[in-house]
Amino acid sequence: MMNLAHGVGGLSIAAVCLAFGTAVSQDDDLPELQNRLENLREEFRVAERSRFKALNDAETPQATSAAAAVDPWAPLRERFDTLAFDASGTEVAAGAWATICVNELRYGTPAPAFEAFGILINDHPNSDELIPVVGVIWSAGRDNPHTAEGLRQLSEDSENRDVRGGALFxxxxxxxxxxxxxxxxxxxxxxxxxxxxxxxxxxxxTLGEMSAGALFEAEHLQVGMAVPDIASVDETNAAFKLSDYKGKVVLVDFWGFW
Amino acid sequence: MLPHEKALVKRLANDPFALLGVNSDGDCESVLPRLQEEGINWRNAIDVTPSGDWATKWNVQGWPTLYLIDAEGVIREKWIGSPGDDVLDQKIDELVAEAKS
Structure with a gap:
């Protein structure tokens, strides 16, 4: 009985696949597709880590530019594409498209990033995979008029609150x-x-802190404004304030070694 | 940035000028030895991470972000990414001269 029901279910899904001409996967394939996504992502993480390490270890400007020129995304691009099509309509496809979008923006070109963003909006508007995407797509937004429209649509229509908030931000x-x-x-x-x-x-x-920061910068951190005070501890754990330096010219430098 | 900042601090040691870092690399215990190793002798606010209290409150999204404050406490310049050693020197020298006059 169970086998029969399963068989019928499988058939009807296959029929739907044919009807739409896309490779919608059967439930049985999902764990395998999920594995493929995880393995690909791990492969990419390893490639990115080795690039960062080469950048950190570079001791000459030439070595730095050579390390920076390495593209960890290019060798994996096609395999993520294939997976996105093989897993079409599933959460695995959402993950593949999201990875494609973020890394085409970082290492590749805007066109495939926007294509992936379009597919995510249409097919996966409620997926958590959209969260990192809406976190970066705006930075390329001026190159593509559909970005604002897409973010606006997600901020209104997604059933995922984190996606709505991220898209709004x-x-x-x-x-x-x-x-x-x-x-x-x-x-x-x-x-x-x-x-x-x-x-x-x-x-x-949080988005609340980030938004408060953006408002604070606009209202208090423009050239010509009286600088707001900073109260912090220094490297010896001693408390101090920016206002302790009144009477001196101060260069405030937000920095890190990393 | 660092070699130029060291030169700057040395050159203006007897002038009304201070370089104040807001560092996002970690807590006091981990940052202090690195500052000493690098010979960084100016004060650093310890902001712990790139999403530390001050970086978040001041909406810092790129490092370095630089604010140049005059002796009266007014923001006179703001740069995301270094504007280059020459521009920095010139703007700072102008404000130091203003402070001394």
Whole structure:
């Protein structure tokens, strides 16, 4: 009885596949596809780590540019593409498209990134895989007029609250980059601090903190404004304030060795 | 950045100027030895991570981000990424001259 039902289910799924002409997978294939995605992602992580290590170890400017020129994404691009098609319609496809989108932006070209973003919006608007995508797609947004539209659509229609919040934040970042749309950006930051303050950002802080930061920078950190105070501890664990330095010219340098 | 900053601090040691780092590499215990190793003798606020309190409050998204504050406490320049050693020297010298006049 169970076998028969399963067989019928399998058939009907196969029929749907044929009807749409796409490679929608049967449930049985999902674990295998999931494995392929995890293995590919691990392969890519290893390639990226070895690039970072080469960058860190480089001792001459020539060695640095040679290490920077290595593209860890290029050898894996096609295999992620194939997987996205093989797994079409499943969460695995969402993962593959998300990986493609983020890394085409980082190492490749905008066109395939935007294509992947379009597929994610249409087929996977509720997937957690969209979270890192909306965290970066805005940075290339001025090159493609559909980015703002896509982010707006996700911020309204996704059933995933983290995706809605992230898309709204990305939209604000994008709008903030042009003078004509700055005011709308600040309105959105205020909306985020009210509605999505607790959503984690891809940076480790929350969207509420990031949005508050954007508003604070606009209102208090522009050239010509009185600098807000900083109270912190220094490397010897001694407390101090920026205002202790009044009467001196101060160069404040946010930096790290990394 | 670092070699130029060392030169800057040395050159303006007797002038009304201070370089103040806001470092995002870790806590005091881990950062102090690295500062000493590198011969960094100016003060650093310990912000612990790139999403530390001050980097987050000041909306810092790129490193280095630099703010140049005059002796009256007014923000006079702001750079995301270094503007280059020459520009830094010139702007700082202008403000130091202003502070001394």
């Amino acid at each position: 990305g939209l604000a970042k994008l709008l903030e980059s042009a003078d004509a749309t700055k005011d709308e950006a600040f309105e959105i930051y205020r909306k985020i601090t009210a509605d999505y303050a607790d959503v984690a950002s891809t940076r480790g802080s």
